[in-house]
Amino acid sequence: EVRLVESGGGLVQAGGSLRLSCRASGFSLNDYAVSWFRQAPGKEREPLSCISAIDGDRYYADSVKGRFTISAENVANTLYLQMNSLKPEDTAVYYCATESYCIFSQYDHWGQGAQVTVYS
Numbered sequence: 760e761v762r763l764v765e766s767g768g769g770l771v772q773a774g775g776s777l778r779l780s781c782r783a784s785g786f787s788l789n790d791y792a793v794s795w796f797r798q799a800p801g802k803e804r805e806p807l808s809c810i811s812a813i814d815g816d817r818y819y820a821d822s823v824k825g826r827f828t829i830s831a832e833n834v835a836n837t838l839y840l841q842m843n844s845l846k847p848e849d850t851a852v853y854y855c856a857t858e859s860y861c862i863f864s865q866y867d868h869w870g871q872g873a874q875v876t877v878y879s
Contacts, residue, residue: 761785761868763855768873775845779873781838781855788831788838792858794866795829795840797851797875805851806863808840818861823849845877 767779779795794809808829809818817829828841838855856869 761857763857763868763870765853765855765870765873768853768875770876770878771845773845773847773877773879775877776841776843777845777875779840779842779853779855779875781840781870783836783838783855786857787833788836789833791867792861793831793838794856794858794861794863795827795838795853796856796864796866796869797849797853798872799851802851804864807853809858809861809863810838811861813860816861818863820863842875845875847877847879849875849877851875 762784764782771777792812795807798804807820807823826844830839852872852874854869854872856866
């Protein structure tokens with residue numbers, strides 16, 4: 760069974776950093792496009808970043824480009840999202856997910872989510 764488990768969320772002051780982890784099981788990360796998205800209360804799901812399984816290219820939403828970095832450690836089968844210069848508007852539940860391709864929002868599997876709260 761495909762399983763994704765996020766960790767590393769928490770409460771952080773604006774301007775600070777967090778590193779989210781996503782441990783995958785039941786599949787190899789390099790077999791799929793792997794992504795992060797977030798959803799805040801009352802808002803629609805927002806794609807953030809993706810690694811292509813085809814060529815390893817990284818993609819970022821404009822809202823996080825230059826602040827967030829996606830990476831994967833294949834041996835550990837773990838996906839990461841390094842989040843720097845956090846803003847209150849980054850407050851949301853963050854999810855890792857698989858996609859067939861890096862086309863954003865068309866997810867096949869995702870985890871339980873990790874709460875990130877940024878205060879000023």
